[in-house]
Amino acid sequence: MNIQRLRTTSVLLFFAALMSLSSQAMAKAPIYTSFFSDLAVSGYDAVAYFNESKAVEGSEKFELEYKGAQWRFKNEANLNAFKASPEKYAPQYGGYCAWAVANNDTAKGDPLQWTIHQGKLYLNYNADIQAKWESDKVNLIEKANKNWPDVL
Structure with a gap:
C-alpha cells in the first residue's frame, strides 16, 4: 500500500510540476x-x-x-x-492566422490563403477562414492589432 501511495504521489507531483511551468516557457514564437x-x-x-x-x-x-x-x-x-x-514585407502577426489573432487566439497561417490590405500582408488558416476574414477585415484588423502580441 505504501508503494502504491508513493507511485500515486510521484505521478501527481510530476503533473503538478508540468502545470506550474511559467506561461513564459509556454509562449509561442x-x-x-x-x-x-x-x-x-x-x-x-x-x-x-x-x-x-x-x-x-x-x-x-x-x-x-x-x-x-x-x-x-x-x-x-x-x-x-x-x-x-x-x-514592410513580413506578414502581420508573425504569419499566424490573422482571423485567429482577431479572435484572441493563434493558428497556423497558410501561405496560399493571403491578402494584402493597405500595404500589409495577412495570412489565414484556410479558405473558409479567409472568406470570413475578407467579409470583415477592417474590423478584424482593428481587433487583431489590439490582441497582438499578447496572444502569444
Whole structure:
C-alpha cells in the first residue's frame, strides 16, 4: 500500500510540476513556423506577394534569419528587398492566422490563403477562414492589432 501511495504521489507531483511551468516557457514564437521546421511563411517568398501578386516558393539559395526564423526568397533581389525593410514585407502577426489573432487566439497561417490590405500582408488558416476574414477585415484588423502580441 505504501508503494502504491508513493507511485500515486510521484505521478501527481510530476503533473503538478508540468502545470506550474511559467506561461513564459509556454509562449509561442513571434514568427509562426511549423513544429518540425524553422521556415517562416512555410518557405514562401514574402516579397513575391507584393511584387508578383501571388504565392511563390522561396529557394534555399536565397535565405536569411530574421526574428528567429528562416526566410526564403525566389531570388537575390527579393532577399535584398526584405533585408532592407523586413517590416514592410513580413506578414502581420508573425504569419499566424490573422482571423485567429482577431479572435484572441493563434493558428497556423497558410501561405496560399493571403491578402494584402493597405500595404500589409495577412495570412489565414484556410479558405473558409479567409472568406470570413475578407467579409470583415477592417474590423478584424482593428481587433487583431489590439490582441497582438499578447496572444502569444
